[in-house]
Amino acid sequence: MKKKIYFNHDGGVDDLVSLFLLQQMDDVELTGVSVIPADCYLEPAMFASRKIIDRFGHGSLDVAESNSRGKNPFPKDWRLHAFFVDALPILNESGKIDTPVAEKPAHLHMIDAIHKSEEKTTLLFTGPLTDLARALDEDPSIEEKIERLVWMGGTFREIGNVEEPEHDGTAEWNVFWDPEAAGRVWNSGIEIDLVALESTNQVPLTVDIRNRWAAERKYLGVDFMGQCYAMCPPLVHFTTNSTYFLWDVLTTAYVGNRDLVKMKRVNSIVHTDGPSQGRTKETADGRPVNVVYDVNRDAFFDYITELAKKA
Numbered sequence: 001m002k003k004k005i006y007f008n009h010d011g012g013v014d015d016l017v018s019l020f021l022l023q024q025m026d027d028v029e030l031t032g033v034s035v036i037p038a039d040c041y042l043e044p045a046m047f048a049s050r051k052i053i054d055r056f057g058h059g060s061l062d063v064a065e066s067n068s069r070g071k072n073p074f075p076k077d078w079r080l081h082a083f084f085v086d087a088l089p090i091l092n093e094s095g096k097i098d099t100p101v102a103e104k105p106a107h108l109h110m111i112d113a114i115h116k117s118e119e120k121t122t123l124l125f126t127g128p129l130t131d132l133a134r135a136l137d138e139d140p141s142i143e144e145k146i147e148r149l150v151w152m153g154g155t156f157r158e159i160g161n162v163e164e165p166e167h168d169g170t171a172e173w174n175v176f177w178d179p180e181a182a183g184r185v186w187n188s189g190i191e192i193d194l195v196a197l198e199s200t201n202q203v204p205l206t207v208d209i210r211n212r213w214a215a216e217r218k219y220l221g222v223d224f225m226g227q228c229y230a231m232c233p234p235l236v237h238f239t240t241n242s243t244y245f246l247w248d249v250l251t252t253a254y255v256g257n258r259d260l261v262k263m264k265r266v267n268s269i270v271h272t273d274g275p276s277q278g279r280t281k282e283t284a285d286g287r288p289v290n291v292v293y294d295v296n297r298d299a300f301f302d303y304i305t306e307l308a309k310k311a
């Protein structure tokens with residue numbers, strides 16, 4: 001039986017590549033997609049998502065817009081990436097878009113999708129948790145129909161990836177954008193699998209990886225990934241604030257193949273305000289989460305490249 005997945009993303013390059021890859025997984029059925037304007041602008045991210053479904057998807061889907069707003073905005077330079085993906089010729093060859101925009105906003109769209117499915121739904125979130133927090137407030141009964149939440153978010157390292165004024169640098173961005181939403185989800189009974197910076201730091205975008213995809217660009221899907229990652233700064237000499245990692249793609253690959261990673265159980269809390277806001281902190285009496293802390297890097301890149309070849 002296929003795993004039922006609802007996907008809420010925030011329109012970054014790796015979010016959009018994740019949407020592409022999910023649709024190449026044989027044992028996954030996407031029951032819904034929604035887009036939150038966190039690390040993107042909503043309009044190009046919606047267009048790009050609908051075009052990726054048209055070009056690389058199979059079943060019929062609509063895409064819901066989120067009307068959620070965060071507390072700490074993402075840098076504009078990063079949010080612009082969605083415009084570049086949307087403009088790729090490979091997504092614009094047909095000159096039309098068939099996949100419709102959903103009538104309801106993201107959090108209500110997700111509630112419907114969860115109830116509509118007979119089996120429990122796995123939630124895949126590769127942006128902030130705002131829509132999930134709002135959905136839980138709106139209809140707490142969804143909780144028992146959620147198999148688990150798989151989230152790209154958080155870190156238990158000393159240093160996160162937020163470099164902003166008035167912050168101490170301990171947070172990961174998807175938590176930092178809306179720390180209270182993460183706090184709300186921590187207060188629920190949902191099983192949480194965190195693909196945290198511990199593991200995503202092990203999969204930076206490198207020139208080697210790009211060259212591998214360039215060499216295999218005769219495959220449409222590999223070419224698409226190569227085009228997408230041509231927009232992002234790779235790791236060359238040392239990590240900077242703009243260095244791109246395959247954060248969300250690792251999270252998505254984990255949904256398709258758990259054998260790629262190692263996990264451990266950690267009790268934690270979320271800091272919701274002050275200079276550490278967005279920090280996830282290990283605390284003995286905190287709520288348990290499953291943290292992906294290690295990944296087989298080569299197996300991961302092989303896995304996503306082979307998936308892309310199926311497109």
Ligand code: AGV
Pocket residue numbers: 012013014015039078126127152161172173174241242243244247248
């Ligand atoms: O913190 C990682 C999250 C992921 O969901 N995003 C990007 C991924 O989609 C925010 C982010 C952190 N550093 C970034 C980010 C960077 N250098 N460029 C773009 N986005």
Ligand code: CA
Pocket residue numbers: 009010011012014015039126127248
């Ligand atoms: Ca993201």
